[in-house]
Amino acid sequence: MIKLVLTGIWASLIAVGAVFGVLEWQKQSSAGAAAAAGMKLEEFRTKAINVPIIGGGTIQGYMVAQFVFTVDAIALQKIPVNPEVYVLDEAFKTIYAGEQVNFQNMKKQDLPELAKKLGENVNKRLGMTVVQDVLIDQLSYIPKKDVRGPPKL
Structure with missing residues (x-):
């Protein structure tokens, strides 16, 4: 039972980390696009x-x-x-x-x-x-x- 709970917590942490990583990546790419839009x-x-x-x-x-x-x-x-x-x-x-x-x-x-x-x-x-x-x-x-x-x- 404890293994099942620990596996659930581990999967939740991985999912939250992945979401956080994707959000940071999008923020970085939109900042680069804004800089590129400044000079066409x-x-x-x-x-x-x-x-x-x-x-x-x-x-x-x-x-x-x-x-x-x-x-x-x-x-x-x-x-x-x-x-x-x-x-x-x-x-x-x-x-x-x-x-x-x-x-x-x-x-x-x-x-x-x-x-x-x-x-x-x-x-x-x-x-x-x-x-x-x-x-x-x-x-x-x-x-x-x-x-x-x-x-x-």
Whole structure:
């Protein structure tokens, strides 16, 4: 009889512990969901841009670049302009000026710096942190000799 009572108490304690564990787990997951709901990210893909690379006073070739960037959806509603325009403008200026990255003598380490600098410059121009991350979707160099001109008649 005592074994039966002890088994009942043991089963009750296990059931109460399981319920308590499930409630704590739900509380933790809802807190994580609330934190994630605080910042929703939207992804945008820019148009491809062609930037002339100038060296020695002449055009050496063209960089073809396309970017993907993530934007805080809440901050996006606060600004009256499309951030894609600013991303493309900053990308063109950065590639054309070639101050941070020398595209004629490029190294692998330059790409993360380029993406980081684009995001920082866009956020600085917008006056708030809107762009969370800039990703390089396409980056190609086409030498001037490989560029096709208009069709000859």
